[in-house]
Amino acid sequence: MLEADKRGKSALLIAPTGAGKTLAGFLPSIADLAEQPFDGMHTLYISPLKALAVDVARNLMDPISEMGLSIKVETRTGDTPSSRRQRQRFHPPNILMTTPEQLALMLSHKEAPKLFGTLKRVVLDELHALALSKRGDLLALGLARMGTLCPDLKISALSATVAKPEMLRDWIGTPKPEREVAFVTNTGGADPEVEILASDDRVPWAGHTAQYAVPELLEIIKKNGTTLLxxxxxxxxxxxxxxxxxxxxxxxxxxxxxxSLDVEQRRKVEAAMVAGKLQAVVCTSTLDLGIDWGDVDLVVQIGAPKGSSRLLQRIGRSNHRLDEPSRALLVPANRFEVLECEAAKEAVKERAQDSEDPQDGGLDVLAQHVLGMACSAPFNAVELYEEVIRAWPYRELEWEQFERVVDFVATGGYALKAYERFARLRKTEDDTWRIVHPKIAQQYRMNVGTIVEEPMLKVRLVRARGQRRGATTGPIGRGGRVLGEIEEYFISQLSHGDTFIFGGEIVAFEAMKDNEAYVSRAVAKNPKIPSYMGGKFPLSTYLAERVRKSLATPTLWQQLPNQVSDWLRLQRDFSTLPGTDSLLVETFPKADKYFMVCYPFEGRLAHQTLGMLLTKRLERDRAKPLGFVASEYALAIWCATDIGAQFKRGRLSLDELLDEDMLGDDLENWLDESSLMRRTFRNCAIISGLIERRYPGQEKSGRQITMSSDLIYNVLYEHEPDHILVQATRRDASRGLLDIERLGACLKRIRRHIIHRDLERISPLAVPVMLEIGKVPIFGEGRESVLAEAAEDLLREASGN
Incomplete structure (x- = not known):
């Protein structure tokens, strides 16, 4: 890294966990700052996670302090007090640790040219986690801006798991095309040790909780020093x-x-972890990346990992040293996940990576950036366009499309021009664009970012009403401790006294006022579990291929637990198993309905889209479909007519039913009718700044935002169907919520390779997806036992017993 710096190059550093990537990324900056005093910001570190920025700052300050260097290091995240963020704009540290959202905020101030004018280096940590997302689009636009503001800028990108290194090298080279990018790698390191839990208990047929393994997990925690779950x-x-x-x-x-936990609670856990005071931490992707805790003995992945790169990243948190193997344990939550865990284990052994294909940058993100640049200073459209196309995701953006984005930011676009509230920019006599009022800048800064979560409420712990002289009504005291945030949708379904789990304790819902939910401590046997819209990972294409191969290759079954291999043999004897490039479709009667079960193994999103499109086609063919359910691995549709007999008689054709042309008019018609487009439009409208989540002094409720976005969507859909926000909505719906690209590849793969089995009763392989049908939410121990009983009944039926 020092050699690349001396030659005036930017650098992409790819090395395994524990190799010292982070300090290597900072070494040129520390060497430079050690040689001569520096006034102003020298290095900007950008992390995908707030916790990572804080952790890296702590790990960087120790060696700086030990060397006696007068280098000032600070963090700036959404958790940083506003007074410190304000001071950093005028008196920045030498090294600032921040996130893409905070970079966009800093660039939107008029002081940005002075603040970044001294900058020598940007360090991008775990770049693979950002590059292909909307956050990556925002970051790329910010880097393109800094390419203009910082004449001497060099970029260092760090990553442990990269599937497409050449793409990442181009990504960091685009903002400064005149500066060469060095490729620095270190492929050494001990191979990780990965095992799959061989449970004494029966692995469930369905579900994602892995509750069956909790007693064994507790014993594993006891035997290890520190465990991340x-x-x-x-x-x-x-x-x-x-x-x-x-x-x-x-x-x-x-x-x-x-x-969703309060920042103080998260910091408390992180500090206790660093101090070695914790035996185990149950965590989500908030601790996925880079957190440098060298004394983690074991990483446990609960449920299938959904991708080999994500698993490698998580495994790397264990024994965070290059010369010691990371240890990991995979705990499948159901029988299909056993197959996925085996596939992931083999992928880790081969150090195989999986990654999404890149796509052009989002127009909604570009609109946000254009508004941010106007908040900083008036801009010339031609000059800004030349800067924007130096952001990798926008390198092929046409000038006409950029003009439409600027017009949208200025007026709302053709269909919304008449509404004064959408006028945000005006063109001046010197041919520059400026904001129409200072409050536009204030609103922009309150709503910056591309992460659109469901509307959230603060959860505040108060005394229960019953604790005050036995009263069950009356005012609730304020001032209690904030436990964190929860989705408004979940709270809106609760009644007074309903209990749920939050922040690791059982609480009872007391009341909701403004943007806060009041709760009290409670005791309950079956509390509800809060549901969150975000955070669900799709099964990666790479692992899906390996699962199909495992199913089609009986010689591989010997490494599976007996209860899983016996299940597959039973399926082979009773029906057949899907091939690597074929699709198995089974039809059978059950109760008073007729079922069709397909096994594409392409992930829940693609299966849900396939289910919706197949249902429309079956309706048109008068097969009387009644409903469908999709899992990560299979899709089940049930009808009022004998669909199996119709396939056998030739009245219906599976080849025609599953033809690629379903992604044409059928998809368009369904999208026009579905609420999914409206929900996706709402997110694009928020990111683009057309609809604000927050105003100075107030915050909109989820219902208000939805009503506003629905009204605007109706206007645009009727009067300007090619509006850039409608374009952005269609792109997001087809890529993210529908997985159209993956479904198209699946339909192409199985063309003329569809195997139909018309059965007299349910097959063993169909048991897991059949358990998803009509599932009544049951919480606590009851859920596991009810599912187990239903599974045994179905399997007895499949076995003919």
Missing amino acids: FVNTRSQAELLFQSLWELNEDGLAIALHHG
Whole structure:
């Protein structure tokens, strides 16, 4: 890294966890600052996680202090007090640790040219986690801006898991095309040790909680020094933490960490972890990246990891040293996940990576950036365009499209021009664009960023009404401790006295006022688990291919637990198993309905889209579909007519039903009718700045935001269907919420390779997806036992017993 710096190059550093990437990334900056005093910001470090920025700052300050260097290091995240953020704009430290959102904020101030004018280097940590997302689009635009403001800028990008290194090298080279990018690698390091839990208990047929393994997990925690237990969603984290504590008779120090907890609670957990005071932490992706805790003995992945790169990243938190193997344990939550865990284990052994294909930058993100630049200073459109195309995701942006984005930011676009509230920019006589009022800049800064979560409420702990002289009504005292945030949708379904798990304890809902939910401590046997819209990972294409290969290759079954391999043999004898490039479709009667079960193994998003499109086609063919359900691995549709007989008689054709042309008019018609487009439009409208979540002194409720976005969507859809926000909405819906690209590849792969089995009864392979049908939410121990009983009944039926 020093050699690349001396030659005036930027650098992409790829090395395994524990190799010292972070300090290597900072070494040129420290060497430079050690040689001569520096006034102003020298190095900007950008992290995808707030916790990572804070952790790296702590680990950087220790060696700086030990060397006796007078280098000032500070952090700036959403958790940083506003007084410090204000001071940093005028008196920045030598090294500032921040996030993409805070960079966008700093660039929107008129002091940005002076603040960044001295900057020599940007260090991008875990770049792979940002580059292909909307946060990456925002960061790329910010880097392009700094390429203009900082004449001497060099960029260092650091990553441990990279599937496409050449793409990342181009990504960091685009803002300064005249500066060469060095490629620095270190492929050494001990191979990780990965095992799959061989449970004495029966692995469930369905579900994602892995509750069956909790007693064994507690014993594993006891035997290890420090254990990180990763789950894929915040609701899973809450449930697992509560389950562990219920059995934790020895009082082991087990903590909880996820993004909805209050910042003080998260910092408390992080500090205790650094001090070695915790036996285990149940966490989500908030601790995925880079956190340098050398004394973590074991990483446990609860549920299938969904991707090999994500698993490698999480495994790297264990034994954070290059010469010691990281240790990991995979705990499958159901029988299909056993196959996925085996595939992931093999991928880790080969150090195989998986990654999404890159796409052009989002127009909604570009609109936000254009407004941010206007908040900083009036801009010339041609000059800003030349700067924007030096951001890698926008390198192929056409001038006409950019003009439309500027017009949208200025007026709202053709269909919204008549509404004064959407006028945010005006063109001056000197051919520059400026904001129409200072409050526009204030609103921009309150709403900056690309992460659109569901509307959140603060959860405040108060005394229960019943604790005040037996009253069950009356005013609730304020001033209680804030536990964190929860989605408004979840709270809106609760009644007074309903109990749920939050922050690792059971609380009862007392009342909701403004943007706060008041709760009190409670005792309950079956508290609800908060559900969150975000945080669910799709099954990666790479692992899906390996799972299909495992199913189609009986010689690989010997490494599976007996209960899983016996299940696959039963399926082979009764029906057949899907091939690597074929699609198995089974039809059978059950009760008074007729079922069609497909096994694409392409992830829940692609399966849900396929289910919706197939249902429309079956309706058109008068097959009378009644409903469908999708899992990560399979899709089940049930009809009022004997669909299997119709396939056998030739009245219906599977090849025609599953033809690629379903992604044409059928998809367009369904999108026009669905609420999914409206929900996606709402997110794009928020990111673009058309709809603000927050105003000075107030915050909109989720209902207000939805009503506003629905009204605007109706106007645009009717009067300007090619509006840039409608374009952005269609792109996001097809890529993220529908997984159209992946579904298209699946339909192409299976063309003329569809195997149909018309059965007399349910097959063993269909048991897990059939358990998803009509599932009634049951919480606590009851859920596991009810699912187990239903599974045994279905399997007895499949076996003919």
